[in-house]
Amino acid sequence: MLAYAIRRLGLSLLILIVVMTAMYAMVFLVPGDPASLALGPRATPELKEALRERMGLDQPILTQILYFFGNVLQGDLGTDVWSKRPVLDQILEVFPNTLILGVVALGWALIMGVLLGCAAVIWRDTLADRLLGVLSVSVISIPSFVVAIYALIIFAVWLKWLPAIGAGQKGDFASQARALILPAFAVGVGWVGYLARLIRASMLEVMEAPHIRTARAFGMSERDIVFRHALRVAIVPTISILAVGFGSILSSAVFVESVFSRPGIGTLITAAVEKRNYPVVMGTVLFMTAFYLAVVTAADLLIARLDPRVRDVLRS
Amino acid sequence: MSAPLSVENLSVVYRVAGGILQAVRDVSLSVQRGEVLGIMGESGCGKSTLAAAMINLLPVGAEIRQGGVRINGTDMLKLPPAAQRALRGQSVAMVFQDPMTAFNPVLTIGRQLADFAGAHDPARATPDRLVAMLARVGIPNPARFLDRYPHELSGGMRQRVAIAAALLMQPDVLIADEPTTALDVTMEAQIIHLLRDLRTSFDGAIVIVTHHLGVIAELCDRVAVMYAGEVVEEGTVDAIFHAALHPYTRALLACDPAVVDPSSGRLPTIAGRIPDLTALPPGCAFLTRCTMALPACHNPPPRVLLAEGRSVLCHRVQP
Numbered sequence: 001m002l003a004y005a006i007r008r009l010g011l012s013l014l015i016l017i018v019v020m021t022a023m024y025a026m027v028f029l030v031p032g033d034p035a036s037l038a039l040g041p042r043a044t045p046e047l048k049e050a051l052r053e054r055m056g057l058d059q060p061i062l063t064q065i066l067y068f069f070g071n072v073l074q075g076d077l078g079t080d081v082w083s084k085r086p087v088l089d090q091i092l093e094v095f096p097n098t099l100i101l102g103v104v105a106l107g108w109a110l111i112m113g114v115l116l117g118c119a120a121v122i123w124r125d126t127l128a129d130r131l132l133g134v135l136s137v138s139v140i141s142i143p144s145f146v147v148a149i150y151a152l153i154i155f156a157v158w159l160k161w162l163p164a165i166g167a168g169q170k171g172d173f174a175s176q177a178r179a180l181i182l183p184a185f186a187v188g189v190g191w192v193g194y195l196a197r198l199i200r201a202s203m204l205e206v207m208e209a210p211h212i213r214t215a216r217a218f219g220m221s222e223r224d225i226v227f228r229h230a231l232r233v234a235i236v237p238t239i240s241i242l243a244v245g246f247g248s249i250l251s252s253a254v255f256v257e258s259v260f261s262r263p264g265i266g267t268l269i270t271a272a273v274e275k276r277n278y279p280v281v282m283g284t285v286l287f288m289t290a291f292y293l294a295v296v297t298a299a300d301l302l303i304a305r306l307d308p309r310v311r312d313v314l315r316s
Numbered sequence: 317m318s319a320p321l322s323v324e325n326l327s328v329v330y331r332v333a334g335g336i337l338q339a340v341r342d343v344s345l346s347v348q349r350g351e352v353l354g355i356m357g358e359s360g361c362g363k364s365t366l367a368a369a370m371i372n373l374l375p376v377g378a379e380i381r382q383g384g385v386r387i388n389g390t391d392m393l394k395l396p397p398a399a400q401r402a403l404r405g406q407s408v409a410m411v412f413q414d415p416m417t418a419f420n421p422v423l424t425i426g427r428q429l430a431d432f433a434g435a436h437d438p439a440r441a442t443p444d445r446l447v448a449m450l451a452r453v454g455i456p457n458p459a460r461f462l463d464r465y466p467h468e469l470s471g472g473m474r475q476r477v478a479i480a481a482a483l484l485m486q487p488d489v490l491i492a493d494e495p496t497t498a499l500d501v502t503m504e505a506q507i508i509h510l511l512r513d514l515r516t517s518f519d520g521a522i523v524i525v526t527h528h529l530g531v532i533a534e535l536c537d538r539v540a541v542m543y544a545g546e547v548v549e550e551g552t553v554d555a556i557f558h559a560a561l562h563p564y565t566r567a568l569l570a571c572d573p574a575v576v577d578p579s580s581g582r583l584p585t586i587a588g589r590i591p592d593l594t595a596l597p598p599g600c601a602f603l604t605r606c607t608m609a610l611p612a613c614h615n616p617p618p619r620v621l622l623a624e625g626r627s628v629l630c631h632r633v634q635p
Contacts, residue, residue, distance in 0.1 A: 209417065210412065210414065210417040210418055211417060211418055211419050211420040211421070213373060213412070214410075214412060214418045214419065214420075214478075215420070215431070215432070216373055216404070217371055217373055217404055217405065217409070217410040217412070218404060218405035218409070218431075218432035218435060218481065219401045219402060219403070219404035219405035219406060219432075219435045219436060220401075220405075220431060220432065220435040221398075221401060221435065224431070224435065228431060229420050229423065229428075229431070232420070232422045232423060233420065233421065233422050236422070306422065307421075307422055308421070308422060308465040308467070308468075309421055309422075309465075309467050
């Protein structure tokens, strides 16, 4: 298990290095000079040269990449061109908002998805199962920002039940929680449908397995069989999809945060792109890549933990 | 007192692409306490369908057309689902053919045994009782077994665990569907020995479904021979092995792989194949393969009752 964990972490690290190199190289492939962009069209050549020197752009590219790596290792993701603040500080300031949004959205989607998926299995081929199926596919096909806009209009503007914008008062848990409800609903609702379908399909396959027949032959109730025996087998393939899904949840958070003007990685990156604030864009993408890799790696390790067969293959 | 298990005029069909497949046809059997009934026949004769019907857990597409399965006198098929569940595991327990797939791969043996017993009586699901039962089926170091996963055990060990699971609730009927078929020869012998030892301490009825003549000879008191969904001959092990009357039983017994036919140098077989169960002829189902057929065999054969528990389905046999 330990050897597997180390191998898996090593692979993630390698991916991260490739991403970093590719990202840095892209800056040079894109036409234009970061220094002139940063200083604007009216900057003098001397000023540009000075900034280039300060940014290390006059060094050979390999030196620059190594320099970049060194900085990243020290936790330095560069400096905001406009505010002159360290990029990492800005990211860490808003990241908790996005993380909470993603976790709450995925969390409620997972709970609802598992319950509805299992319900569909218990009631399979009945009207309830078909209705759930139609409903699931419908919510999957609606983009999260559309859900966000309608949720905002209905619940915040018309009914005035929930706040329309922002992330709530700092330090006031109730206000923050209320501000979270609509965005988390918008981000998660498609995933409820997706996970319900996924769990249902995965469960139906497991329910055909001989060990389920054994459980039935011993008089276990269908509900116990579904929740205690089949779900444990069916959830394993779902975990890796959840991890990959977390990536797409974070990208739908970009839209939803914009709709709700909610501070977060999404609003940070949209604002940075609009202002051509490259260090912030690069730093944010790198940060999210690293975070995403960490989630996927953790999911792989969790699967190894949950499925004893995988665990043993890895041990030997 | 009524028999722990009796099957009455049971017919099971499968809905298949070509029509209706008659898997079990008008089968009546009963087993007494302390008795071991063997159900013997070649592949496709309906013996596993019959075993599944005994706990009313037929595969999708199967349908019981008529008859009943009485557990201690109560017709299980007429009970509501919850009452049927209460019987399964508690009054009738089953050991399945393939121990490799019979257990949940991601739950420990202890957890599964506890769940099986706990479905009826949580008081019986204690680790002490589980360990005691594992010890009874000859598992060494049973306490350590509870934390093991199924894939960590050999096929023979898993089949022992399956037998332990079946015995946990002290059922009145134990059904073993091909309990040794998926095992290699040495494991098979061990499981046969285990079942033989258990016979003496188990006071319920045992049904063993197998195509293995050795298992029948070693373990059973009585045998029902099945062909094309019907019980063609029933009798004590002695009667079946030494005085078989139905031509099919005789042919089946002649198919002992230990005996090579001296004239051809090949293993003995029964010529021909099982008839198409979706389009059975009106007469005897064995007619096309029978070497002793009479003109009368084109009519349905009579069930000739020779004694209590001794019957043959054949025109040739006279009462």
